[in-house]
Amino acid sequence: xxxxxxxxxxxxxxxxxxxxxxxxxxxxxxxxxxxxxxxxxxxxxxxxxxxxxxxxxxxxxxxxxxxxxxxxxxxxxxxxxxxxxxxxxxxxxxxxxxxxxxxxxxxxxxxxxxxxxxxxxxxxxxxxxxxxxxxxxxxxxxxxxxxxxxxxxxxxxxxxxxxxxxxxxxxxxxxxxxxxxxxxxxxxxxxxxxxxxxxxxxxxxxxxxxxxxxxxxxxxxxxxxxxxxxxxxxxxxxxxxxxxxxxxxxxxxxxxxxxxxxxxxxxxxxxxxxxxxxxxxxxxxxxxxxxxxxxxxxxxxxxxxxxxxxxxxxxxxxxxxxxxxxxxxxxxxxxxxxxxxxxxxxxxxxxxxxxxxxxxxxxxxxxxxxxxxxxxxxxxxxxxxxxxxxxxxxxxxxxxxxxxxxxxxxxxxxxxxxxxxxxxxxxxxxxxxxxxxxxxxxxxxxxxxxxxxxxxxxxxxxxxxxxxxxxxxxxxxxxxxxxxxxxxxxxxxxxxxxxxxxxxxxxxxxxxx
Amino acid sequence: xxxxxxxxxxxxxxxxxxxxxxxxxxxxxxxxxxxxxxxxxxxxxxxxxxxxxxxxxxxxxxxxxxxxxxxxxxxxxxxxxxxxxxxxxxxxxxxxxxxxxxxxxxxxxxxxxxxxxxxxxxxxxxxxxxxxxxxxxxxxxxxxxxxxxxxxxxxxxxxxxxxxxxxxxxxxxxxxxxxxxxxxxxxxxxxxxxxxxxxxxxxxxxxxxxxxxxxxxxxxxxxxxxxxxxxxxxxxxxxxxxxxxxxxxxxxxxxxxxxxxxxxxxxxxxxxxxxxxxxxxxxxxxxxxxxxxxxxxxxxxxxxxxxxxxxxxxxxxxxxxxxxxxxxxxxxxxxxxxxxxxxxxxxxxx
Numbered sequence: 001x002x003x004x005x006x007x008x009x010x011x012x013x014x015x016x017x018x019x020x021x022x023x024x025x026x027x028x029x030x031x032x033x034x035x036x037x038x039x040x041x042x043x044x045x046x047x048x049x050x051x052x053x054x055x056x057x058x059x060x061x062x063x064x065x066x067x068x069x070x071x072x073x074x075x076x077x078x079x080x081x082x083x084x085x086x087x088x089x090x091x092x093x094x095x096x097x098x099x100x101x102x103x104x105x106x107x108x109x110x111x112x113x114x115x116x117x118x119x120x121x122x123x124x125x126x127x128x129x130x131x132x133x134x135x136x137x138x139x140x141x142x143x144x145x146x147x148x149x150x151x152x153x154x155x156x157x158x159x160x161x162x163x164x165x166x167x168x169x170x171x172x173x174x175x176x177x178x179x180x181x182x183x184x185x186x187x188x189x190x191x192x193x194x195x196x197x198x199x200x201x202x203x204x205x206x207x208x209x210x211x212x213x214x215x216x217x218x219x220x221x222x223x224x225x226x227x228x229x230x231x232x233x234x235x236x237x238x239x240x241x242x243x244x245x246x247x248x249x250x251x252x253x254x255x256x257x258x259x260x261x262x263x264x265x266x267x268x269x270x271x272x273x274x275x276x277x278x279x280x281x282x283x284x285x286x287x288x289x290x291x292x293x294x295x296x297x298x299x300x301x302x303x304x305x306x307x308x309x310x311x312x313x314x315x316x317x318x319x320x321x322x323x324x325x326x327x328x329x330x331x332x333x334x335x336x337x338x339x340x341x342x343x344x345x346x347x348x349x350x351x352x353x354x355x356x357x358x359x360x361x362x363x364x365x366x367x368x369x370x371x372x373x374x375x376x377x378x379x380x381x382x383x384x385x386x387x388x389x390x391x392x393x394x395x396x397x398x399x400x401x402x403x404x405x406x407x408x409x410x411x412x413x414x415x416x417x418x419x420x421x422x423x424x425x426x427x428x429x430x431x432x433x434x435x436x437x438x439x440x441x442x443x444x445x446x447x448x449x450x451x452x453x454x455x456x457x458x459x460x461x462x463x464x465x466x467x468x469x470x471x472x473x474x475x476x477x478x479x480x481x482x483x484x485x486x487x488x489x490x491x492x493x494x495x496x497x498x499x500x501x502x503x504x505x506x507x508x509x510x511x512x513x
Numbered sequence: 514x515x516x517x518x519x520x521x522x523x524x525x526x527x528x529x530x531x532x533x534x535x536x537x538x539x540x541x542x543x544x545x546x547x548x549x550x551x552x553x554x555x556x557x558x559x560x561x562x563x564x565x566x567x568x569x570x571x572x573x574x575x576x577x578x579x580x581x582x583x584x585x586x587x588x589x590x591x592x593x594x595x596x597x598x599x600x601x602x603x604x605x606x607x608x609x610x611x612x613x614x615x616x617x618x619x620x621x622x623x624x625x626x627x628x629x630x631x632x633x634x635x636x637x638x639x640x641x642x643x644x645x646x647x648x649x650x651x652x653x654x655x656x657x658x659x660x661x662x663x664x665x666x667x668x669x670x671x672x673x674x675x676x677x678x679x680x681x682x683x684x685x686x687x688x689x690x691x692x693x694x695x696x697x698x699x700x701x702x703x704x705x706x707x708x709x710x711x712x713x714x715x716x717x718x719x720x721x722x723x724x725x726x727x728x729x730x731x732x733x734x735x736x737x738x739x740x741x742x743x744x745x746x747x748x749x750x751x752x753x754x755x756x757x758x759x760x761x762x763x764x765x766x767x768x769x770x771x772x773x774x775x776x777x778x779x780x781x782x783x784x785x786x787x788x789x790x791x792x793x794x795x796x797x798x799x800x801x802x803x804x805x806x807x808x809x810x811x812x813x814x815x816x817x818x819x820x821x822x823x824x825x826x827x828x829x830x831x832x833x834x835x836x837x838x839x840x841x842x843x844x845x846x847x848x849x850x851x852x853x854x855x856x857x858x859x860x861x862x863x
Contacts, residue, residue, distance in 0.1 A: 313742060337744040345742055354736040356802075365732055366743035368725035377723045419743070 003029030004205040005083070005174045006063045010056050010071075012045050012229075019045040020056075021229040027174055029065070032196055032206040034216040034237070036249050037226035038438040039408030043209055046226070047176050051085050052078045065172055082173045084159040088182060088436075090151055094144030099126045101143055102158050133157045133195050148299075149188040152180055153195050160199055174205040181215060182436050185299040185464060186499060193219045211438055213242050214467065225249055250440055261454045264291035264474055269458040270310075270328075270427055275319035279305045281482040282319070287427070287458045292449060294473035295462040296488075296498045301479040303462040304346055307431040310460065311343030312336030324426055337366065342420035344413075346431040346462075352416040353404050360386040360400035363419050393418040394444055410441025417445055421452060428452060429460045434468040446472050466498035478502055555798040555808070559815050566822035573825045581703050587817040588706035589765050589772065593784055594791035594809050595717050596761035599754040601792055601804040602721065604734030605653065605660040607755060610762040610788060612668035613645050615781020617766025619675050619684060622776035626687035631695050635767055642763015643756055645671070650752035668782075675778050685775035696771035706768055713761070718806040730754060731803065787816055790841040797845065816840060 006026040012019045020042045027033045037043050048054045050062065052075035060071045064081045073081070092101050099122050126139040135153055143151060160173045177196070181189045196219060200206050210216055216223065216237070223240065225233040225248045233248045240248075270287040279302035287293045295303045308314040310321070312330030321328040323339055330336035336343065345351040353362050363386050364371065371382040386400040395407075395414050404412055413433060420428060430449070434442045449472065453459050463469050469476050476493050478486040478501040486501045488494075550557070567575040593610055600607040621638040625631070645667065652663040678684075698705045721727035732740040733747040741747050765784075770776045794815055795808030819840065820833045 311742065332746070333742045334744040334746060343742060350736070351738045351742055354732055354739050356735045357732065361728065361732075365729075365740065366745055368728055372725050377725065377728070423744075 003065050003172065003203070004031070005050070005065075007060065007071075009058075010046070010049065010060055011058065012042075012049065012054060013057050018229045020049075023226075023229070023231055025224050025231055025234055027205045027207050027224075028222070029172060029203050029205045030200060031221040032200050032208060032219055033222045033224055034208045034210060034220035035224050035226070036210075036216065036245070038249065038440050039410045041226040042229040043226055045229075047085070047178075047207075047209070050078060050083050050174075050176070051075060064174060083176070084173050085176045086155050086159050086178065086180060088178050088180075090155040092143050092151055092155055094142070096143060097140050098130070098137060098143055098146075098154060099123050099139035101154070102126050102129075102139075102161065104158075129157055129161060130154070133198060134191070147188075149184050149191055152184065152192050156180070156192075156195050156199070160204060172203045172205070173199075174207065175199060176207045176209070178209045179211065179436060180208070181210065181212065186466075186502075187298065189215065211436065212465070213245055213439075216245065217242055223248075246439055249438075260450050262290065264453070265289040265456070269324055270460075271322040273320045275306070275309065275321065276317045277302070277305045277309055277314065277482075278317070279482045280309075280316075283479075283482075283484050285477055285484065285487075287460060289458055290453050290456045291475070292453050292459040292461065292473045294469035294476035294493070295460065295479060296466050296469055296476050297464065297479035297502050299464055300481075301502070302482040303464070303479055304431055306479070307343065307346075307429050307460070307462050310336070310341060310427070310429045311345075312341070313343070313345075334366075337423060340424075340426035342423050342425035342428050344416050344420050344428075344430040344433055346435070348409070348413055348416060348435075353412055355405035355412075356403065358401050358403055359390070359395065359407070359415060362404050362415055363389050363400075363422070365419060367419075367422060389418050389422060393421075393448060408438075408441075410437040410444075413437050413441060413445060414448075417448055421448065425457060427458045427460065429462075431462045432464065433461065434463060434465065442468070466495045466502065469493065469498065470495050551797075552801055553798060555794055555811055555815060559811060559818060562815070562818050562822065566818065566825070570822060570825045574822055577702075579821070579825070583817055583821050584707045585704035585772075587813055588704070588710040589768050590784055590787050590791075590817075591710045591810065591813040592713055592761055592768070593765045594788040594795075594813050595713055595806060596758045596765070597788050597792050598717065598721070598795070598804045598806060598809050599730065600660070600751075600758050601796075602727075602734050603730050603751050603754045604737070605751065605754070607649060607664045607758050608661065608785065609645065609649060609664040609667040609671065610758055611781045611783070611785035612671035613642055613759055613762035613781075614765045614769060614784055615779075616645070616671040616674050617642050617763040618769045618776040618780050619678050619766075619778065621767040622684035622688060622770045623678055625689070625692045625770070626684055628687065631692045634692065635695070635764075638767045639760055639763050642766065643760040645763070646756040646759020647752075649759065650755040653755065654748045654752045672781065675781070679776075679778040681778045683775050683777045688770070688774055693771045693774050696768045704772075706772060709764075709768070714806055714810050721806055726750065726753070786837055787813075790837050791816055793841055793845060 004027050008024040010020055010023040023042070023046060035043050035046070045054060049056055049071065050073070052073040055072035061068050062071055062073075063069075064083060067081060069077065069081055093104075099119075103122070123139040130137060130139065133153055133156070135150060135157070137146065137150060143154070146154070156175070156177070159175055180196075181192055184192060193215070196206050196208065200221075208216070208220065217240075220237045223233065223235060223237050223245065224231060227249070265288060267289045268286050269289045269291075272283060272285050275283040279300070281302075283302075283306065285293070295306060297303050305314065309316045312333045312335050315331065316329075323341065326339070328339055328341075330339060330341070333343065349355055354365065357365075360383060364382055368377065368382075371378045371385070383400055387398070389395075390398045390400065393414050395411050395418065404415060407415065417430070417433065420430075428449070433445055437445075449459055449461070461469060461473060470493055473493055474489070476488045476498055477484055478488065478498065480502065488498060488501065573579055593614060596610050597607060617638045620641055621634050624634040624637055629637070649660075649664055649667055652658050652667075653660045696704065696706050700708055721730070729740065729745045729747075730750045730753075732743070732745060733750045737747050769780065791812035792804055792809050794812030795806075795810070796802065796804045797808070798811055799805050799808040816837060819836050823832050823836065
């Protein structure tokens with residue numbers, strides 16, 4: 001195979017468990033390969049071996065653009081071979097300029113180590129690079145002032161530059177991208193995909209890790225699917241349909257989309273009137289008992305703010321809320337929890353769970369008084385109750401003492417959701433619960449939410465990805481710039497329609513209340 | 514650009530099967546030995562040091578007299594080290610504990626020399642210590658000033674207060690035996706302050722490990738926003754940590770005056786580094802990576818035994834300071850290196 005990356009017979013064992021089992025695959029030049037699989041399927045282990053972070057069990061060679069390199073690589077060797085990695089957090093320094101951020105990877109192009117640095121020349125060169133990727137920003141701008149999409153493109157453009165240590169400036173790269181679009185508003189994803197195509201068309205190999213099936217269908221030339229550390233499929237994307245792709249990832253036939261066992265009741269649990277905040281501009285809606293209501297909209301539409309106000313994490317500027325007939329104006333998250341509102345925040349790792357604590361400690365956060373009897377924490381009772389929750393919510397691996405940092409994203413999210421559910425809420429508020437987790441975990445969380453609603457709990461789910469709301473919500477409120485612009489019901493809760501409404505509210509008729 | 518190196522934050526790090534506790538048994542003997550050595554490294558070091566000094570300075574170190582005086586002299590620094598564990602666990606520094614000790618030492622000396630009963634002196638001084646903690650809490654939690662700066666400022670104010678109270682003199686007149694006995698009474702030949710240290714350690718362990726308060730305090734220190742969203746009042750816990758630290762510092766002040774029978778205007782600052790060194794040493798053992806009570810007790814003993822042994826061997830005057838600093842840096846470095854080794858999860862060390 002010409003160019004790109006080829007590897008054969010790669011295995012990696014952690015503590016007796018096979019994370020990679022005899023993996024042979026290739027990421028050819030001039031193609032975008034989607035690397036797919038559940039959290040824990042071995043994708044990240046594979047990438048980390050190339051990044052020089054892990055050693056394979058047995059020495060192997062990897063061929064990168066016709067150069068044969070022996071594994072393990074050091075991170076420096078990987079870089080010099082043209083292997084590039086872009087992480088979700090982009091590793092850009094907000095307080096520095098675009099040009100200075102380039103210099104980290106690219107080094108200042110000076111004649112000697114001691115300079116002199118020509119700011120003008122640096123800026124001109126960076127501007128030229130950015131222009132080839134369709135970014136017209138001034139290289140002297142602070143990265144912190146840019147929007148996430150532009151930052152993502154800059155991260156990608158930077159990754160495929162070469163430091164002056166390499167002789168050949170036109171050399172090609174294998175670029176690994178970890179969920180580059182996960183944090184982007186849906187209408188801007190295309191700009192990032194366009195940059196991926198540009199890198200491919202210049203002869204680079206692009207490896208895309210993504211949980212967004214629609215995106216993979218749109219952009220990938222090939223798909224490589226891992227399951228339990230093995231390559232279960234490696235084929236052209238053309239000829240695959242989304243269902244087939246999901247089937248490959250999940251294994252066997254895709255399970256049925258879940259169904260509600262019961263319909264929502266008529267009784268109103270939450271009533272919101274004229275709610276205002278820094279973003280929200282007067283929102284009215286109601287949620288009935290046992291109803292699952294979605295909130296769709298682009299980044300900045302006020303969705304997170306609405307969730308935070310309901311959770312007591314932020315104060316409303318005006319408006320009234322009623323919860324189960326009582327006035328509801330939480331000043332703190334604990335007020336909201338006492339009133340019966342549980343919250344799953346958007347930032348799972350930063351605000352949802354405490355990654356440095358064990359699963360058990362996370363699950364009983366805020367609930368310890370249940371186990372505090374006779375002046376002592378009953379640790380055995382806490383452990384027993386944790387095991388029950390692990391079983392009930394299918395958290396894997398089922399080890400209460402394992403640090404939350406070591407769980408996959410989907411299992412971390414199940415832990416956060418299960419803690420919220422364990423408080424027996426009357427209203428559950430979830431903000432982007434499906435972000436960055438695999439399809440299997442998405443389905444499990446959707447089913448947890450449905451079961452809860454069947455028991456009479458009211459649920460509000462916010463998401464920028466309309467696909468997450470379809471099949472789950474009875475009604476979806478569409479927000480645009482802080483205003484409620486439409487409410488979709490029943491068959492109207494379809495991905496195309498929600499996306500259209502969120503992006504172009506003006507093209508639609510007046511919202512019906 | 515290989516930013517995936519930052520393993521602790523990598524969302525890609527989803528299948529690090531080698532890192533969970535349950536998998537420890539499955540790893541090689543070498544890794545397990547390393548793991549245990551790291552976990553109990555400081556404890557092993559303490560034992561080796563005791564054995565070493567007992568052989569080297571066999572005439573002086575392993576005598577009952579030396580050990581009793583060593584414990585008696587370390588009880589007050591020990592209680593102070595426990596005082597810093599709470600704010601540290603909550604993620605904040607309280608640099609005013611040593612100055613608080615100094616101020617309370619001078620204040621209690623003044624009270625005692627004016628003929629107050631020991632009980633009244635204790636109550637008043639503890640109230641002063643608690644009040645200092647409350648003011649710290651109000652500035653840090655209420656106003657939102659960085660704790661490092663706020664308590665540094667508080668330290669300086671208290672040092673000035675000492676000079677105000679004493680005019681720079683040492684207070685000793687009128688401090689009677691009824692007062693000094695609260696620290697110097699002997700129980701089984703050991704000064705009673707050692708018993709206080711032990712009782713406070715047990716209570717502190719109980720509070721940190723067996724109550725919701727301790728767990729929530731740690732949660733506050735690890736991820737304040739996550740703790741708050743889980744319904745924990747992080748401000749109350751933080752304020753509580755400062756007030757308890759202040760009260761314990763005040764107690765150390767009374768005991769210090771009673772132990773010496775006097776209070777110098779300059780007492781205090783010399784207690785700061787050892788207290789932090791002990792707490793940081795403690796965070797490398799027992800519950801590794803977390804500030805914990807028994808680890809801190811071990812840390813206090815490591816510093817005490819090391820300095821005591823070297824002093825008996827005739828070490829010059831600059832050795833204790835260097836020992837304190839070196840012990841802290843070496844211990845923390847070792848913990849970092851081991852954590853890094855574990856993070857990389859090397860395959861099979863046969």
